[in-house]
Amino acid sequence: MADEEKSKRGSLLDGAKSVLYGMAGHDMSRYALKTRGSMEHLFILITMGDLLGIPILPPYYSLRILPYVVPQISTWKRRMLRERDLTDALA
């Protein structure tokens, strides 16, 4: 009986937390992830700049990092080479 009550109270608390998260936290975490995404692209630029024809030191060690960024390479290139225009403001 007591257990049931406890879990009920627990799920109520969880629900409240979720609502609170939706109200305040969600935007913040989205912002944090977005910032991280931008930094990821910056990171790839300074390590893999050669891919765009911008040689940035030093190639020997950037090769070590290459395997980890393989999946991001294509989206990164698109982002870096994309022309800025009006639709950017809408995005």
Next chain:
Amino acid sequence: LSLAKIFEEQPDRRYIMFGGKGGLGKTTFSAATAYWLAKHGQKVLVFSVDPQASLSDIFQQDIFGKGAVEIMPNLYAQEIDADQRIKEYQQEIRGKILDMYGLDQVPEEIENYIQAAAAEPAMEESAIFDAVVDIVVSADYDYYIYDLVPLGHALYYLSMASVYDQWIDKITGLRTEMEEYSQVAAVMQRKKETEEDAILRELQFIKERINKSSGILTDRVRTAFFFVVIPEEMAILDTKKAAGLFAKYSVPLSGYIVNRVIPETLAQQEIPEYLRHRLTMQKGHLATIQRELGSDVLAYIPEMERDITGLGMIEKMAHEMFGG
């Protein structure tokens, strides 16, 4: 102070380097020092960081790209084949990519990048740099003798270490900051753990290796750096300039060795005018050396009557350098 004494009094100095302009005798001194130490029961590796290495020539044995080759008991020599190392390294990277993503072919774009990176001029130096780290961390020998590249390259090599170090510091910082943002998001979303950042780990590994190598070059306790100079004006000027630059990178300078001194006793003999002129010129330059480098000069090595190749001549050279 004599050379032999330096080695006896500073037994902690296990990384020995000879630097100087090209063609003054760095390889010769490296080989002779290795020979002398090996004869005294020390296990020695002499290795070359020069893409155009000449250890094979001086030992009259092809050792290029063959790893550490035993020349005589206790004496090992190694010439790093940078091209080979780069090829193996590229293959390793390809293997890792295929393995991580379960591909059976490296995507074209990535493959192009791997090939383009290998063609960069800095690649060869970096590969050698990395190979040297492998050698010195192995700790298989009592003494490591670096047959260094000519001065300009050696300076480049040193400055590369500090540039690398700063570069890695910067991007490690960026990576750490990225990690913080991930964690913020994870906390907000109440995830228990974030994935460990494999790239950050890789960066720290790279940093450690670079520090290891440049750390040895500037270690006052374990490293002895000797400058080779000859009694000629250009060589003296260049050496002084280089010594200043090396000091800037805080490379501990142990002393100078003056090579190719024409024996002065020749002056008493019947010699052609040409040689007499050279002797007079040499006298002036030796005085300059004496005045400016003075007590830092550890040995004066006479010009030999023939090329120094093969163990017989190396032994003779070792005798000139260390006596007994």
